[in-house]
Amino acid sequence: MLDTLPLELIEHITRFVGEPGLLNLRQTNRHLHRQTFEAFGKAFFSVVHLSFCIGTFPRLQAIAEDENLRVFVRELRVGEDICSYEGCRDLLPYNHPLGVGYHWPREQSGCLDTTASAVSSSEFPFLSSPSAATNIMPLFRHLLASRLTNCRSLLLSDGCGNRPQQVGSTSILSNTDAVHLLLLAGAGLPVTSFRIEFRRVGAILLGRELPRRVIDSPAFVASWETSLTELRLGCQLEQDEEQLLSVAADLVRRAKALRRLHLQLRLSFAASDFLRRLAAAPEPPPPLTHLDMSSMRGVTPAALSAFLRRFGDTLQYLHMDYIELEGAGPSATTWPSVFAECRRHLSRLECFTVWALPQGPRAQQWLFDPILKWDGVPDSGNLEFSVRMVGERYWVNGVRYKGQAGAAMQKFLLGLEECAYCPDPQIGPARAEGYERANCPDEVQIAGRLRATRIKSKKFHPILDPLSVGFK
Numbered sequence: 001m002l003d004t005l006p007l008e009l010i011e012h013i014t015r016f017v018g019e020p021g022l023l024n025l026r027q028t029n030r031h032l033h034r035q036t037f038e039a040f041g042k043a044f045f046s047v048v049h050l051s052f053c054i055g056t057f058p059r060l061q062a063i064a065e066d067e068n069l070r071v072f073v074r075e076l077r078v079g080e081d082i083c084s085y086e087g088c089r090d091l092l093p094y095n096h097p098l099g100v101g102y103h104w105p106r107e108q109s110g111c112l113d114t115t116a117s118a119v120s121s122s123e124f125p126f127l128s129s130p131s132a133a134t135n136i137m138p139l140f141r142h143l144l145a146s147r148l149t150n151c152r153s154l155l156l157s158d159g160c161g162n163r164p165q166q167v168g169s170t171s172i173l174s175n176t177d178a179v180h181l182l183l184l185a186g187a188g189l190p191v192t193s194f195r196i197e198f199r200r201v202g203a204i205l206l207g208r209e210l211p212r213r214v215i216d217s218p219a220f221v222a223s224w225e226t227s228l229t230e231l232r233l234g235c236q237l238e239q240d241e242e243q244l245l246s247v248a249a250d251l252v253r254r255a256k257a258l259r260r261l262h263l264q265l266r267l268s269f270a271a272s273d274f275l276r277r278l279a280a281a282p283e284p285p286p287p288l289t290h291l292d293m294s295s296m297r298g299v300t301p302a303a304l305s306a307f308l309r310r311f312g313d314t315l316q317y318l319h320m321d322y323i324e325l326e327g328a329g330p331s332a333t334t335w336p337s338v339f340a341e342c343r344r345h346l347s348r349l350e351c352f353t354v355w356a357l358p359q360g361p362r363a364q365q366w367l368f369d370p371i372l373k374w375d376g377v378p379d380s381g382n383l384e385f386s387v388r389m390v391g392e393r394y395w396v397n398g399v400r401y402k403g404q405a406g407a408a409m410q411k412f413l414l415g416l417e418e419c420a421y422c423p424d425p426q427i428g429p430a431r432a433e434g435y436e437r438a439n440c441p442d443e444v445q446i447a448g449r450l451r452a453t454r455i456k457s458k459k460f461h462p463i464l465d466p467l468s469v470g471f472k
């Protein structure tokens with residue numbers, strides 16, 4: 001195939017990308033053009049950015065309608081920030097909302113009217129580009145279903161900018177509208193990965209704008225149940241948003257083929273409630289192998305343990321950071337009890353990470369220094385730790401162990417159970433460990449067996465980069 005592509009096709013590609021490097025390559029010989037087609041296709045078209053605006057949508061459409069390029073598209077990334085940096089800088093003001101330039105029909109409730117057909121441009125003379133003033137939803141669905149047939153990974157993100165959350169209208173999409181659109185477009189298709197990355201507080205208003213009938217529709221349920229293997233919910237869930245909580249819980253519970261689940265709840269206080277809903281589901285749990293959880297507040301040890309136990313037969317990778325446990329006083333249940341639960345129930349675990357785990361009224365972080373001297377450590381595997389400075393001393397606040405499932409992991413978890421302590425006197429007995437600033441080791445040989453390496457705190461974010469799943 002590579003030998004038969006005409007030079008015209010390469011030139012055709014450069015019209016879509018406009019990257020300086022690619023333009024430079026146009027100056028070189030034909031042979032190189034041919035040889036690099038596949039690589040360029042993968043480099044430039046495996047991820048396509050979209051803001052549903054008149055800058056980025058025509059580009060998506062052009063790629064989708066190109067017989068040679070459409071097959072490279074694996075992932076669609078939807079977000080407003082994306083748009084500020086490419087695609088439509090020449091057409092629209094910097095950092096514009098989603099959906100600008102098209103017509104978005106609405107129901108009385110404010111939800112997108114996804115049953116509406118295309119609207120003629122003459123009805124919307126106020127739009128700068130009359131030819132674009134149409135309802136593109138039917139076209140978008142068609143492109144995803146029939147043209148971008150390798151694109152089965154969908155990501156939504158909001159900006160982290162200063163502009164407030166946009167409310168959807170007939171000329172602008174809210175973030176939730178974008179969720180709505182993607183869920184709907186993906187219904188009936190084998191979408192394998194769905195990720196929501198909303199950093200703004202309140203960026204997701206699912207309860208108000210996403211009609212339940214979308215996630216209750218048979219086509220959606222069928223494809224979600226059988227195809228979805230990765231789900232990320234990066235958003236805030238609050239207790240007064242009952243419908244949002246129930247929609248979010250259903251999105252997880254219905255994904256029966258799910259292997260990787262990422263919950264980043266943006267310091268949600270409703271995290272415990274959310275976990276309880278998931279743990280209480282009557283249906284069998286999805287066969288999760290990877291779970292990462294972060295940024296939760298007010299979690300009860302009971303809710304957390306009950307949730308983790310559900311994946312006891314399958315879970316290989318568990319990551320927990322900034323999960324604030326509720327409770328104080330001598331009778332409070334604490335992190336060691338959660339570690340004990342993991343030791344008893346998660347028999348397949350191969351990689352376990354804890355980092356920055358606060359508890360109690362003052363949100364003091366649990367510390368793990370004694371494990372670096374603990375003589376019960378396993379004989380094999382890798383241990384990593386991170387430190388934080390408090391006062392003039394360094395304290396171990398994060399630990400990651402990778403090793404064999406079974407005896408080795410159980411030994412490590414037992415160590416964590418015995419060695420973890422909280423510097424808050426309301427929670428546990430005082431222990432003074434830590435390292436002087438000058439003496440904080442980069443490497444420790446524990447009990448002559450296991451080598452532990454100090455790494456930077458930021459490396460304690462989940463190892464698993466969901467972006468690498470499936471196509472890199």
Ligand SMILES: [Zn+2]
Pocket residue numbers: 051053054055056083084087088092096
């Ligand atoms: Zn745009």
